Structures are given as structure tokens and as C-alpha cells.
Amino acid sequence: MAGSAVIPGGGGGLLPDRHPTADFFVCDMFGVSPKDDLGTMEHPIFSLSTRPDRRVLSYAHNGTEIEVTPSVKGRATIHDKDVLIYCVSQLMAGLNAGRAVSRTLHLKAHDLLVATNRDTSGDAYTRLKEAFERLAGTRITTNIATGGQETTRGFGLIEAWEIVRRSRGGRMISVTVTLSDWLFRAVLGRSVLTLSRAYFRLRKPLERRVYELARKHCGRQAGWTVSVGTLHKKSGSTAPVRVFRAAIRRMIEDAHLPDYTMTEKDGDLILFERAAVLTETRGAPVLKPATLAAARDAAPGADVYALESAWRAWWADTGRPRLGNPDAAFLGWVRAQSGRRS
Numbered sequence: 001m002a003g004s005a006v007i008p009g010g011g012g013g014l015l016p017d018r019h020p021t022a023d024f025f026v027c028d029m030f031g032v033s034p035k036d037d038l039g040t041m042e043h044p045i046f047s048l049s050t051r052p053d054r055r056v057l058s059y060a061h062n063g064t065e066i067e068v069t070p071s072v073k074g075r076a077t078i079h080d081k082d083v084l085i086y087c088v089s090q091l092m093a094g095l096n097a098g099r100a101v102s103r104t105l106h107l108k109a110h111d112l113l114v115a116t117n118r119d120t121s122g123d124a125y126t127r128l129k130e131a132f133e134r135l136a137g138t139r140i141t142t143n144i145a146t147g148g149q150e151t152t153r154g155f156g157l158i159e160a161w162e163i164v165r166r167s168r169g170g171r172m173i174s175v176t177v178t179l180s181d182w183l184f185r186a187v188l189g190r191s192v193l194t195l196s197r198a199y200f201r202l203r204k205p206l207e208r209r210v211y212e213l214a215r216k217h218c219g220r221q222a223g224w225t226v227s228v229g230t231l232h233k234k235s236g237s238t239a240p241v242r243v244f245r246a247a248i249r250r251m252i253e254d255a256h257l258p259d260y261t262m263t264e265k266d267g268d269l270i271l272f273e274r275a276a277v278l279t280e281t282r283g284a285p286v287l288k289p290a291t292l293a294a295a296r297d298a299a300p301g302a303d304v305y306a307l308e309s310a311w312r313a314w315w316a317d318t319g320r321p322r323l324g325n326p327d328a329a330f331l332g333w334v335r336a337q338s339g340r341r342s
Contacts, residue, residue: 014201014256019114034115034195035089037186039144040081041193041216044236045157047075048205061233064144071137073130076157078205080131082116084157085195087179089115091187096300103184106164109172117200125171132161132175144182155180196258206247207256209235214260214272223273231270285315285326294331299338307334 040046043066047053052074059066068075087105094101109128113120118128141154159178167173179187186192193215202208213234217224226234232244239247248270252262263271287308295304311330315321323329 013203013254014198015117015203017201018117018119033089034085034197034199035092035192036085036195036212036215037088037183038191038193038216039182039186040084041212042234043142043144044209044234045076045140046078046081046209046236048078048209048235048237049074050077050205053077055238057236059233059236064142066140066142066144069139069141071134071139073134073137076131076134076138078208080134082118082200083112083128083131083135083177084179084183086112086115087177088183088187088192091184092190092192095187095190101187103159103179103181105177105179107175107177109175117197122169122171129163129172132158132177136161140182153182155182157183198258202256202258206235206237207251209237210248210251211257211260214257214262218260218272218274223271225265225269225271228268228270285323285329287330288327291327291330295334298331298334307337 043061043064044057044059045066045068047070054070054072054074056070057066057068057075059068070076086107090105090107091101109125110120113124113128118124135157136159138157139154140157157180159180160176161178162176163172163174164176165173195211195215199208199211202211210231213226213231214224217226228245228248229241231248232241235244237244237247245268248262249264251257252264255261259275261273261275263273265271292304292308295307299307308330311333314333315323
């Protein structure tokens with residue numbers, strides 16, 4: 001961040017749901033739900049700054065090394081990442097439907113803006129163009145494995161982009177985006193997780209980044225406890241730890257994170273818990289790890305942890321019936337849901 005180390009974010013509260021009736025981007029467990037790749041969820045590749053961030057980022061954690069070099073326009077931001085989330089979501093929808101996919105996508109700019117809860121004013125298209133420029137200009141060197149391959153290489157977040165068609169007023173209508181081979185391998189390897197659509201209503205960059213981390217680390221368990229120091233490092237915040245800690249405490253008070261609650265614990269620790277576990281699904285049957293593995297086979301391409309959460313909600317809504325074999329009941333439910341889709 002140029003100048004000072006502050007927690008960026010501007011404004012409080014959630015962004016409005018700008019397109020509540022949009023129906024092309026259906027967010028159910030089998031539809032075109034928002035998907036994020038595990039590599040960029042786990043590691044702080046995107047800037048949290050609201051100003052042009054021209055610092056070279058060097059990061060190392062548990063054997064993973066990353067160097068992110070921005071262009072003169074600055075490092076790609078966490079809000080620029082909306083473009084990648086949209087692209088990954090479209091590719092996963094294609095894979096789940098059995099269609100051939102390519103790392104070059106042809107997108108309608110308006111659909112991208114609506115799907116990511118952005119306004120559709122003239123300025124929004126200008127900001128979208130700037131996001132493409134930062135994504136293409138940001139270069140990454142890393143050994144993060146994607147698709148089962150670990151190689152140290154350099155690449156851009158997107159390899160190329162091109163405005164294919166403009167309106168008479170000069171506004172982009174359609175655009176072609178070519179993703180990096182690194183990101184495309186992550187999609188082919190299904191190294192992705194489903195996000196809540198409410199993610200796009202999070203106003204502050206730090207809130208978005210912390211939600212990503214919670215989603216990544218709570219995927220296999222009801223809760224995740226992390227030290228403030230580790231959370232600070234994994235978030236990519238450039239603020240001093242004491243300022244970061246104060247921002248986390250405000251985040252706890254605001255309680256804006258979709259699907260998760262945050263609690264400060266003794267020892268400078270933060271506990272993240274899935275809200276569904278704490279509320280309507282308290283006392284739900286516990287599933288075996290092998291059952292979740294079987295669910296992947298029953299519903300190829302689906303996020304099994306999202307399925308588990310949806311099944312627990314269904315179990316609660318149907319009166320919390322006593323189940324003689326919860327694992328068999330869950331797999332039967334998954335197969336029934338998958339059959340309705342096909």
C-alpha cells in the first residue's frame with residue numbers, strides 16, 4: 001500500500017442486494033453457484049488496499065512460497081477477484097453439466113456485474129475494465145500445487161482479455177478472458193469451494209478476505225480456531241497487528257460474515273464456527289469422513305460440505321427425525337437431489 005499501513009475498506013455495513021430478482025445466476029447447490037479456488041482462498045494474493053498497491057508481496061507459510069509483483073496500475077484487489085470467481089463459477093457449471101470447457105471464456109459484461117452484485121452504471125463498466133487491467137498485470141511466482149501438480153512458475157492471474165463488442169456509447173458489452181493455466185488446472189482438478197452469494201455484499205476488503213479463510217478452514221469441521229497473529233499473516237493485511245486486532249473485534253461486533261460466527265477467545269485466539277451448526281442444526285447426526293467421500297461420487301462436482309450443510313438444514317426443517325443410519329440417509333438424499341437435476 002502506498003503510504004501508510006491502514007485497514008482499508010471504506011464505509012460500514014453491507015452493500016445492498018442490487019439485483020435480488022436476477023435468475024440467470026441461480027445460487028443453489030447444483031446450479032451456477034459462486035465458486036472460489038482453494039489456492040487464492042488459502043494465501044494472500046490479492047491486495048486489501050483501496051489505493052493502488054505497488055508493493056511486491058513476498059509470502060511464505062508451511063512450505064508454500066508466493067511472490068506477487070504488481071504492474072504500474074497496482075496489484076489486483078480482493079474486489080477485482082470477483083471476475084475470477086465469476087469465471088470459475090461458469091467453468092464449474094460447464095464441467096458439472098458435462099460440457100467441454102476452455103480457459104478462454106466469452107462473457108457478457110452485464111451478467112458479470114449483476115452476478116457479483118455490482119451496479120450497472122457507466123462507471124461500473126469503467127471499473128470493470130480497470131479490474132481486467134490489474135488482473136492481467138499482476139504477476140505471481142509460486143509453488144502452490146493445482147490439479148495435483150506442484151511447479152514453481154510465474155504467471156498472470158489472467159493471461160489475456162479483450163473487449164469484443166461495445167455499445168454505441170462505448171460501453172463494453174462482451175469480453176473474452178483467458179485464464180492462467182495455473183487457475184484453469186485448479187478448476188479441472190475441482191479444487192474449488194462454493195461461496196455464499198452474500199459474499200458479494202461484503203463491503204470491506206478485510207471482511208471478504210476473512211470470509212474466504214473461514215470458508216476454507218471450516219470446510220471439514222464445525223469450527224476453526226486461529227491465533228490473531230496467524231490470521232493477520234494469512235489475511236495479507238499490512239496493518240500493525242494491534243490495528244488488525246481492533247478491526248477483527250469490530251468485525252465480531254458487526255457479525256456480517258455469511259454462514260459463520262466469530263468469537264474472541266483467551267490467548268489472543270479467534271474461533272470461527274459455522275452458523276448452521278450453532279442454530280437450526282444443533283444436535284444433527286455426525287457423518288463419517290467416508291460418507292462425504294461417497295457423496296463426491298454420488299454428486300460429481302458438487303461441494304460435499306455445502307451438501308452436508310443443506311442436508312442438516314433439511315433434517316431440521318423436517319422435524320429432526322431420529323435416523324437409524326444417518327450416513328445412508330445422507331447419501332440417499334444426495335442421490336435424490338442429483339437425480340432431480342439430471
